[in-house]
Amino acid sequence: MTPIVRSLGDHLREWRKRRRMSQLDLALEADISQRHLSFIESGRSTPSREMLLHLAERLGVPLRDRNPLLLAAGFAPVFAERKLDDPALEPARRAIDMVLKGHEPFPAIAIDRHWTLIAANAAITPLLEAVADASLLEPPVNVLHLSLHPRGLAPGITNLPEWRAHLLDRLRLQISVSGDPELEKLLKDLLSYSAPEAASEVHADHAGIVVPLKLSTKAGLLSFISTTTVFGTPVDITLSELTVESFFPADQETAAILRSLAVN
16 A cells, blocks of 8 residues: 655644644744745745744654654654664663662652653562562563553552542543554553542542552552653653653651661
């Protein structure tokens, strides 16, 4: 079958509609005339590479999807996608390892855009003891499958309705931003798991601030709040899609348990 070649206008309109922006909205955001943007989308005007990258920036197009825009306009791709073990990314890998190690005795993980586990610190190990299906821990590990699978962490999450709703909301937002079909498939898989009662209606939070993760372990009940960290101003696709998720104790009891586990 002959592949369908999409025009630059098709790409721009798709991203503009995904962002719920009219031509006027984008033109104002990009500081150009609506007529100029209309001509670009219709093919009557050919933008420079700089203008195209400017529009992509204003639309929040992920780096992975900016190369197809450039190709559609007749320009060469400018964003490389290296493997994480590439020597060029060694400084970034060292930075990730430092963040993970420095966060101990509290757990932290690094994941890619599909929620695949890239790295984790030693504090994660005690949290995984209750996982009943060992296949969920075989690489490549998907942390959402691991978290919500009935034979994964889900049975030990004491506030599973809230945590499940939180994770699914994050995934839906990620899909709306990226339009990634792999993430859409992931969401479909997660929704096929048996859901806790009223999961779609519960959005309780911790002290009115965040949704905690409450996990029952052999060492006791652990309660966490989490933060996400990304690299600033990345120009490599792989690096732009990496996230470090750090878990902090939500109470003194959790902090004490984790410190004792680290000593032992």
